[in-house]
Amino acid sequence: xxxxxxxxxxxxxxxxxxxxxxxxxxxxxxxxxxxxxxxxxxxxxxxxxxxxxxxxxxxxxxxxxxxxxxxxxxxxxxxxxxxxxxxxxxxxxxxxxxxxxxxxxxxxxxxxxxxxxxxxxxxxxxxxxxxxxxxxxxxxxxxxxxxxxxxxxxxxxxxxxxxxxxxxxxxxxxxxxxxxxxxxxxxxxxxxxxxxxxxxxxxxxxxxxxxxxxxxxxxxxxxxxxxxxxxxxxxxxxxxxxxxxxxxxxxxxxxxxxxxxxxxxxxxxx
Numbered sequence: 001x002x003x004x005x006x007x008x009x010x011x012x013x014x015x016x017x018x019x020x021x022x023x024x025x026x027x028x029x030x031x032x033x034x035x036x037x038x039x040x041x042x043x044x045x046x047x048x049x050x051x052x053x054x055x056x057x058x059x060x061x062x063x064x065x066x067x068x069x070x071x072x073x074x075x076x077x078x079x080x081x082x083x084x085x086x087x088x089x090x091x092x093x094x095x096x097x098x099x100x101x102x103x104x105x106x107x108x109x110x111x112x113x114x115x116x117x118x119x120x121x122x123x124x125x126x127x128x129x130x131x132x133x134x135x136x137x138x139x140x141x142x143x144x145x146x147x148x149x150x151x152x153x154x155x156x157x158x159x160x161x162x163x164x165x166x167x168x169x170x171x172x173x174x175x176x177x178x179x180x181x182x183x184x185x186x187x188x189x190x191x192x193x194x195x196x197x198x199x200x201x202x203x204x205x206x207x208x209x210x211x212x213x214x215x216x217x218x219x220x221x222x223x224x225x226x227x228x229x230x231x232x233x234x235x236x237x238x239x240x241x242x243x244x245x246x247x248x249x250x251x252x253x254x255x256x257x258x259x260x261x262x263x264x265x266x267x268x269x270x
Contacts, residue, residue: 035238046105049109053177081242091177092157123229127255129270130225131218132198134149135183138214140192152193156194182194199263
């Protein structure tokens with residue numbers, strides 16, 4: 001009788017262990033099968049890549065707090081979705097690669113939509129529109145249009161739309177980390193020109209009125225700015241949720257308010 005009881009006890013224990021293992025596998029499989037939307041809801045945060053060095057989009061204020069147009073827009077979207085924004089600062093050249101690898105959920109860094117990026121990323125609906133400005137030294141009378149960049153030198157973060165545009169006009173591009181470094185090279189005469197968002201140029205000269213630089217041309221068509229997310233089926237419901245939150249904020253006038261706060265104008269419409 002004792003042997004039979006012990007035998008039954010062993011069977012019960014073995015069955016319990018096998019059930020636990022099976023459940024563990026099921027839970028693991030369930031985690032792997034979650035969409036990005038389900039994942040961020042479970043986590044409670046959206047991991048957002050940003051530079052933190054490109055005013056007024058993303059920068060540190062006098063108290064070293066991360067602020068900027070993109071920062072506040074991203075925070076508002078996260079709040080509307082019932083989540084918190086978790087910002088990770090990184091150099092531009094690694095931001096989109098980090099989104100593509102899944103290290104970051106999205107990027108909030110004045111990311112412009114172009115054909116190459118559309119092949120790799122889903123984008124939310126545009127929340128800002130900008131023109132690219134061609135910037136030279138005050139004394140430069142040779143460069144007056146984008147066509148004049150042929151054979152000239154510029155500086156921008158590599159893989160940016162500005163670097164691509166400069167190269168398309170025949171310029172040789174030097175890689176830099178941020179706008180401040182670009183302007184420094186320009187003022188030193190080490191490059192002939194640089195390209196950047198027109199609103200970033202206006203913000204820079206507002207903060208540095210003594211800077212001997214000028215804007216000589218802008219692109220005719222506006223570029224669309226949006227949040228990118230890795231292009232995969234598991235991310236479709238996530239970008240749909242971001243769009244829903246963003247549209248509500250646009251309808252409420254919140255994004256326009258943030259734009260006026262940082263740019264002095266509403267860049268949320270073409």
